Amino acid sequence: MSNQHKHPTISFRVSNAERKQIEARILASGMMKKDYFVRFCIYNRICVVGKKETIYPLVQTVNALYLQLLEMHKAFVGYCQDQNPDNLPTSNEIAELQTSYNNMLSAIIDLLDGAKYLWEGDAHNKQ
Structure with missing residues (x-):
């Protein structure tokens, strides 16, 4: 049972430049990565x-x-x-x-x- 996840995982690939931009935004936000991605995906303009x-x-x-x-x-x-x-x-x-x-x-x-x-x-x- 220890190998089971409670929630599904979402993943995607980014370029090195995109990764650096994302990590800079996460650092500036002061949030954990998970929280940043969830909030960004749900609340940002599309x-x-x-x-x-x-x-x-x-x-x-x-x-x-x-x-x-x-x-x-x-x-x-x-x-x-x-x-x-x-x-x-x-x-x-x-x-x-x-x-x-x-x-x-x-x-x-x-x-x-x-x-x-x-x-x-x-x-x-x-x-």
């Missing part, structure tokens, strides 16, 4: 390039969430018609879907906000 490869995965994820919501809607409608509680989603399933929706909507809002930031910057530069 700039989006509107191309098919970027947008298509978002559309697929939103569609999957929509299909889950549609299934739950059918279960609730079926319950109202048949009064059969066996078809209802569990509170855990509802909570998981709510978490998925919250995470995806937050990510989409952040992406759109980053795109707005880029667009406003382009508009400002053209003036």
